[in-house]
Amino acid sequence: MDADVLVVGAGGAGYPAAFRLAESGRRVVLADPKGELGGNCLFSGCIPSKTLRELGQISVRARRLLSWPGPIDFADLQRQRDAVQRIRFRQHREELREHPGVTFLKGSVELLGNGRARIEGPEGITEVSAPGMILGTGTRVRRPDFPGAELCLTSDDLFSFQAPRIDLPSELVVIGGGYIGLEVASLFAALGSKVRILVRSDTLLRNVDPELVALLQGALPDVPIEFEAPIRRVEPAGRRRRVVYLVDGQERTCEADAVVVAAGREPVLPPGWERTGIRLDPRGFVATDDAVRTSVPGIYAAGDVNGRAPYFHAAVRESLVAAHNLMAGNRPIDRMDYGSVPVTIFTFPSVAYVGITASVARRQGIPTVEARSPLSEDSRAQMVQEREGEVRLFFQPGNLRLLGGWVLGIGASELINEIGLAVSCGLTAPDLARFPDQHPTTNEAISKAARTLL
Ligand code: ADP
Numbered sequence: 001m002d003a004d005v006l007v008v009g010a011g012g013a014g015y016p017a018a019f020r021l022a023e024s025g026r027r028v029v030l031a032d033p034k035g036e037l038g039g040n041c042l043f044s045g046c047i048p049s050k051t052l053r054e055l056g057q058i059s060v061r062a063r064r065l066l067s068w069p070g071p072i073d074f075a076d077l078q079r080q081r082d083a084v085q086r087i088r089f090r091q092h093r094e095e096l097r098e099h100p101g102v103t104f105l106k107g108s109v110e111l112l113g114n115g116r117a118r119i120e121g122p123e124g125i126t127e128v129s130a131p132g133m134i135l136g137t138g139t140r141v142r143r144p145d146f147p148g149a150e151l152c153l154t155s156d157d158l159f160s161f162q163a164p165r166i167d168l169p170s171e172l173v174v175i176g177g178g179y180i181g182l183e184v185a186s187l188f189a190a191l192g193s194k195v196r197i198l199v200r201s202d203t204l205l206r207n208v209d210p211e212l213v214a215l216l217q218g219a220l221p222d223v224p225i226e227f228e229a230p231i232r233r234v235e236p237a238g239r240r241r242r243v244v245y246l247v248d249g250q251e252r253t254c255e256a257d258a259v260v261v262a263a264g265r266e267p268v269l270p271p272g273w274e275r276t277g278i279r280l281d282p283r284g285f286v287a288t289d290d291a292v293r294t295s296v297p298g299i300y301a302a303g304d305v306n307g308r309a310p311y312f313h314a315a316v317r318e319s320l321v322a323a324h325n326l327m328a329g330n331r332p333i334d335r336m337d338y339g340s341v342p343v344t345i346f347t348f349p350s351v352a353y354v355g356i357t358a359s360v361a362r363r364q365g366i367p368t369v370e371a372r373s374p375l376s377e378d379s380r381a382q383m384v385q386e387r388e389g390e391v392r393l394f395f396q397p398g399n400l401r402l403l404g405g406w407v408l409g410i411g412a413s414e415l416i417n418e419i420g421l422a423v424s425c426g427l428t429a430p431d432l433a434r435f436p437d438q439h440p441t442t443n444e445a446i447s448k449a450a451r452t453l454l
Contacts, residue, residue: 001103003029005132005326006117008109008270011039012315013136013303015092017323022101024327029128031119035106037092039303040138041312047088048081048159049183053346055080056190060348061384072191074168085161113275115298132326135273135286135294135301136319139265139310144175148234151241152261155180169193169257173243175231177204179345181262182220186347189222196254198229198245205345209357215408216351219388234259267305283307291332292322298330309341317341340424344413349389352416355404355423357394368394368403371429373449375409379440386410391445393419393432400429400453411442418443429453 007018010032018030034043041047055077062068096104107121115133119126141154152175157163170193174185177199189195204225205213217225232244232251241259245252267285279295281287285307292300300322303315317336324334344352361368376387389409395402405419422432432450437443 001029001126001128003027003103003128003130005029005134006109006128006130007031007134007136008111008117009039009136009138009303009305010034010037010104011136011138011303012041012312013138013305013319014039014134015095015319016316017134017136017302017319017326018102019095019099020320020323021326022099026101026132026327028102029105029119029130030102031105031107031109031121033106033108033121035121036089037096037104038088039136039312039315040140041315042085042088042092042161044156044160044163046312048085048161049155049187050346051081051084052077052159053183053187056187057348060190065385072168074191075165077191078163078165081159082162109270111270111272111276113272113277117272131298132330133276133299134319134322134326135270135278135299135305136303136315137268137270137305139304139307140268142264142266144231144261144263146231146233148241149261151234151236152259154261155184158184158260166258171195171256173198173241173254173256173259174262175243175259176262176264177201177225177227178262178264179205181260182223183346184260184262185223186220190348195223196256197223197225198231198243199225199227200230202227208343208345209353209359209406211358212351212353212406212408215390216345216347219349219351219408220347265304265310267307269305281307289332290335290338291325292318292336293325293330293332298326300326309336309338311341311343314338314341337424340420342416342420344416346413349386349409350412351406351408352412353404353406354416354420355394355402357404357406358392361394361403366403367397369397369400369453370394371449371452373445373452375442375445377448378410378442378445380442381410383440384410391415391419391449393429393446393449395429395453402427402429402432405446407445409442415443415446418446 004026007014007030015037018028107119110118117128172193172195174197185195229245279287286301288306302318304310321334342354371393373391375381375389381387393405402422407415429450437447
């Protein structure tokens, strides 16, 4: 089969480009072994985990505000998780039908070099030849190598479509202080489990501004965290699990109904990637520039597989950047703005950030002017009695151009979009101050913070 572009992987990095290219008349082959669009985000990541989080949020508020102590049936939550995934799979199938220029093959791609590839799936083997290629093969769960790691659950066990039902653990140990570990710990604590986190190093969220991490840590009193506690092994203890870990060189143990290990994710490279000549970065991700180009002309790598901004929304934008540059004959007419990708850690409360924040500015010697608005004063926060947290904005001195911001607390994941858009458009404190953020939404805290500088 001859195509103009082969898109490898049908996640956020893959299908937006496939559709865009087909809309402009290109013949596109899109392949994924899942046979569905949406990638790991939909199959086992953001969508299922945030579905459970939404339900967890409802139960927390119902208990706190309505004295509604009804026990949670965790099976109901898992059914709703699958139902949402089913809705979205169906929606993507309709989108695919609307794009007849995209040939979607269920199968795994092996790269053969020189613009050729072999796709093997249930329908047999297809050979594809295409001058353009977008790699969007994402990442997978990294399994640590301590003995008994196989006795631990991973995010796949909790969130994968139609994953076998699990009981809500009364006690849970989470291994790992990255965003997945924190989100899982916080979710189960909200659902009523007794949770503790064991972290190998002395920090949480290594890539996040330490000042913001400290604020978040202070806001998670339900989730005790032990630092510098490397795991020795996990072993069965009847139907439970025993975790053996080290503190100051001494072995300690704890038991729980379940152990979740969240030790990061690693890139998935399509077999045969070496034959293309693309270069990897020192961490093993595909090296790309801001135009999403790999080191080989005509081959792009979008999304998690390039490791630059491993979030679905960034993958979608990178996917479109790759499509636009392919359509321009591989000239870099479009570039990804990595400086304004909003990120949320969906704990209870959530924390979100974008652009240049306090510690990053200090480290890079960038002077900033700060503006804050505490959420204790926010009307919506008061309505649901979640008054903890703040909006903080960082501006360039003089022209008061917005460089970045963070939100801890209610609405963080929504507010950060407005802040991110303002960063990306180069707006200033007077611009933000003039905007009538809608009442009564937490967005009001943004213009309110900006007004403190005028
Ligand atoms: P992203 O957000 O970057 O798109 P995801 O991890 O959500 O990343 O999606 C990556 C998709 O790539 C997954 O659906 C996965 O099944 C698919 N994939 C991985 N390896 C291959 C391969 N060799 N051929 C085709 N698709 C692949």
